[in-house]
Amino acid sequence: MPGNLTKSLNLLYPARCPLCDRLMSPSDRLVCGECIDNITFIKGPVCRKCGRPIVSSTETICDECKIRKHIFDCALAPFLYESTVKESLMNFKFRHRAEYYYFYATAIIAYAGDSIKAWAPDIIIPVPAHKKREKERGYNQAFLTAREVGRYCEIPVSKDLVQRVKNTKPLKELGYKERLETLDGAFEINRKYDVPQRVLIVDDILTSGSTLDSMAKLLKSHGAEHVYAVCISVRV
Ligand SMILES: [Zn+2]
Ligand SMILES: [Zn+2]
Structure with a gap:
């Protein structure tokens, strides 16, 4: 896009800071x-x-995951779901701040990029x-967010391999x-597609892990062997 056009678009739609929602300077x-x-x-x-911080250095699994056997293999999130990030995600989800995806995808890649590489998902x-x-x-x-992570990691992203059939x-x-x-x-699998063996799910908030488990259960019953997840934030 020509520079002057980008500039005038920026004037029309000034970018806001994804964390504090204030107008950004150029x-x-x-x-x-x-x-x-x-x-x-x-x-x-x-x-x-589940990617939650653990206090004890001798443990590798948090107290919640000791009680609850998750169906997904592993999840990571760069942020805790609190204060600034919590407010920002409300704006991202409910107040039309669609452009925040770029910051959050970048944060996921910076924090979990090596793990994503090691997990080697066939699809996101x-x-x-x-x-x-x-x-x-x-x-x-x-x-x-998923589309940007996929673009950066060069992994295909499917919007409709899994469909939400119940609101x-x-x-x-x-x-x-x-x-x-x-x-x-x-959730349902879209019959148009085969389910690959290694799947990476992207979500915004990991709370109890029930959404990831529901999807992992479905994907694994249709042939996936490993289901990983990256979320923007995790609630503690
Ligand atoms: Zn800010
Ligand atoms: Zn855990």
């Missing part, structure tokens, strides 16, 4: 000058199953949104078991 990249020093990835040892799939909900929002934030009510207030029950039958 010299800012990814996030604003104030937020650049405050980006904090999860540090230290994390649960090798976003957690699908129900058609009705995606229409209301205008986009599926998980797909936008579930918000899972927020529910526990793991209730979530699994609510999600029962929510």
Whole structure:
């Protein structure tokens, strides 16, 4: 795109900082000058199953994953679901800040790029949104993020290998078991495609892991051997 056109588009649609939502200045990249020093990835040892930080250096699995045997193989997320990131994800999902995908995909690649490489997925799939909900929002934030991760890692992305056929009510207030029950039958495999052996799911928030488990269960019953996940954030 010619430079002057890009400039005038920027004037019409000034970019906002994906973390604090303030208008960015033309010299800012990814996030604003104030937020650049405050980006904090999860540090230290994390649960090798769900990616949550673990306090004890002798453990490799968190307390929750000791009780709950997840169906997905492994998940990682660069951020904790709290304060700034929590607010930013609300904007990303519900307040038309579709362009935040670029920052979050970049963060996922910076944090989990080596693991993605080692997992060597054949395909990347976003957690699908129900058609009705995606229409209301205008986009599926998980797909936008997945598409950018796939573009960077040179791995194909499928938007409709897994389809959401049930528009579930918000899972927020529910526990793991209730979530699994609510999600029962929510996803289906699109018969147009074969399910590859190694799948990477992309989602925005890992809470109990029930969504990833529902999808992993479905994918594994259709031939996937390994199902990994990268999420933008993980709730502790
Ligand atoms: Zn900012
Ligand atoms: Zn865990």
